[in-house]
Amino acid sequence: MKKIIAVLLCMATVFTCVACGSTKETTRKSKKTKKTKDTTEVTETDETDVPTDSESESETDPTAPEKQDMVITHDLSAVEINKTRSVMMFGAVDSTKNQEPPYQLSRVKVGYDILTSSDSATRIGSVLDEYTHHVGEARTKAYQQKLDEFNELVGSGSELFDYWYDEYCEVIRSDSQILSMKIETYGYSTQEDIDPKTIYESYDAMSGEPITLDDVIVDKSAFALYVEEYFKSIGADKYDTIADIHDQINDGSLSFGMTYDGIWISEIKVPVAGHGDIFNMTYFGSTPKNYTLNMGLKNELLWDFDGDGSLDELSLATEKASNGYSVETLKISYMGKEYSYNASDFEEMNDMEELDGYYGSHVMCVNGKYYLLISMRLEEDSATYTFDINGAEPKFIEVFFSRPENTLDPEHFQLSLRTDIIGTLFMKYDFALSEDGHLKQLSSIGKVHSGPLYSIMPLPGKEFNPVTWELGAETEMPSSATIEILGYDNKSGILFVRVHPKYTTMDTMDIALETDKQSTIAGQPRDSAFIGINYAD
16 A cells, blocks of 8 residues: 555645644633533531432433533644645547637546545554545546546547546535534546545544544434424525435435534534534534634624634625625624725625625634635626724724635635636635634645646746745657646746646656747647647636
8 A cells, every 4th residue: 555655645745734833732621601511519508408308309411412512622633734736647639529720628637636644643544544545546546537538539539528537625624623624525437427526534633544424423313303493494495315315314325524613414514513412522622722713604704703612603695796696785783883884995896796605704713813815706707805893893904805725724724816828717726714813825836637638849948846836957748749737927928837747657758848928838839739728707
């Protein structure tokens, strides 16, 4: 297995910090929430004050589960995870369809994530190694099978097919208590239908053992009813999933993810606060020093924002303009008060259509300070408005026209920004939320895994290291090669590409090409140098 992991790591390109933090634990502080268990102070009393055995038995049902509460602490250590994308691809012009330029490529493409951790205090590293081993073997085998079939058609001059399949693994929690992952698969084929799938996997960080539904749920019947009610409250019951979820709860097969304040089911976060009779609350409420909370489809949170031991309510809402389309007013309910903001006072907010419920707004905690990132949507575009919520009322900071992705660590997440240097691509740039609530770009290099393209002519360039992105010796990109786009430096104009072999060997070439940031690559018009470039409106 170690050999396979080593090979996969050699094929990989872009490292992404999924969760970063200190490895030192801080002192645990138990806090009392609004819905705490009753506690009795021990004092000296007269014998007549002591209840009889019969009175005690009549007040307590020994068979009833003890109700628990979500206690907010910040005593965990974050575990850093490096995520690397491995992609195998090949493309060719279908001679039966493309008689004249512009030529379009048919393609075979398979991608998956490689996750590693150097943390030695937990078992998270070994869990990730096992995941990478099995996924790498399965995806490489599938690619080789499709590629052999594709090349037979190329050799015979027959009509080609298109096939791509991607598996993405997003870490939604990674600390000294829990590792939880969201695994999504997407695919497209002109030969068959490929349904997208989403599953979750959660593990005890110290033992490496899977966390089961029986570990997390105290009362399955009550849990099933609560999930059904919550899905109905957000309109998710219109999808044919409720019956399946009931069956999966009953047989224990339900796929679920875990975060600090909720449980994820079918890409929907179900809050746990106030439901201690249903959930084992020891799995919730504890966080590292820096962390992110997703507000979910209802744009609501219950959390102890002021540190007084009681849970505080935060919620978002909008009012539409008279045209019934665009946002006119933004409302933030926080700490028992409602604050209204005119959309026209914020850049392009009155052009936004609604709150982005699917990806959700977020609260990020950085060194004990809380910031609210409100994401809004306009068709395919988005904007995120940042507010400081540490004072008497929310204070606007800035807006950026993208939505945050991979938000587990507020000091290292991504924003997708558009570039058209070689077709329309949305590349992910690394950002951090500073302690003053402003965004800080960590690198001018945007990263992506896009293609394939097909090179028409040789182009001069330089070797580069796909981990550090440092440039090396001069080299040449060959003609008649399959090209993958890896990244683009929007400061220097350097385009980073990978030349793929036909089969899965280690003979890939990573090459940096100079551009004029507009229309030429390595001194040549981009459309004359490559086949397969596509632009969006």
